[in-house]
Amino acid sequence: MDQNEFSGNLEKYKNPIEYDVIYENYNVDLHYIKNLLRKNIDPIIELASGTGRLAIPLAKQGFNVYAVDIHEGMLQLAIDKAKKQNVQVHFSLQDCTQLQLPISSNFIYMTGNSFQHFLTNDSQNALFQSVKKHLHPSGEFVFDTRNALLNELSIVDEYEESSVNSKGEKLTIQHREEYNPVTQILTCRSINKLEHSTFEDSILLRYTYPMELKRLLEQNGFELLHLYGSWKKSEFTKDSPSMIVHARLTK
Structure with a gap:
């Protein structure tokens, strides 16, 4: 592709x-x-x-x-x-x-x-x-x-959530979301923590x-x-x- x-x-x-x-x-x-x-x-x-x-x-x-x-x-x-x-x-x-x-x-x-x-x-x-x-x-x-939702997008949002992955391991994710009102794009960055590893990812979303x-x-x-x-x-x-x-x- x-x-x-x-x-x-x-x-x-x-x-x-x-x-x-x-x-x-x-x-x-x-x-x-x-x-x-x-x-x-x-x-x-x-x-x-x-x-x-x-x-x-x-x-x-x-x-x-x-x-x-x-x-x-x-x-x-x-x-x-x-x-x-x-x-x-x-x-x-x-x-x-x-x-x-x-x-x-x-x-x-x-x-x-x-x-x-x-x-x-x-x-x-x-x-x-x-x-x-x-x-x-x-x-x-x-x-x-x-x-x-402007009341949500107007602030830089940082939060954490936990879940269990497909292997039964505890996964903790730290999120940071920041909206640009000019481009109408939200940048979402995440730090994903497992017991023995950490990895980061991100995504851009247009509103x-x-x-x-x-x-x-x-x-x-x-x-x-x-x-x-x-x-x-x-x-x-x-x-x-x-x-x-x-x-x-x-x-």
Whole structure:
């Protein structure tokens, strides 16, 4: 994969097995997608599919899933998991801003706040144009992104959390998060401490504001059908932790 805007911002995913353990039981977005699709028999496309947390159970339900991710390790774990479960998913290693899939679809989705990886206006536009090329007329695109809670972003946040990794070892993580209001990018740095080792990682996350997002959709030929504050379809307010975006291609 060629170097691009995303290549240097993937440290958080360098251990796909540990990432999979952390999120394997998160399924509220899966329920939303399943209820939305119901008996859809056409191929569906997942962007930034990670370790297959959504793609594999959807394929088990009978959906014809094409799943794309830019991280080779995450994608390989997803492929291995699908094989072990005897599930057919069309996985491919691709940049979401330059999709080259052999199909088009009525439905494309992207969860896990992956939209925040598109750090520039150009890459956001490129994502929508790439999605647009793979949607049928009036096709729908669903994705989520964290809401910019200004009272949280206005301070440098330092905190610590503990968990147990896949080997049963205690893991202590010290986080430091600092937001740049000019670039709208949050820099998250972490020091990860195990009993006999310590390693650091970081990630950059772009925040997009509601009216900014609405204009971004319209400029790229989409209309906003729904904006929810959570995957449970709660009303979106200034205090909502998330923006769940359900858009439709109009031109």
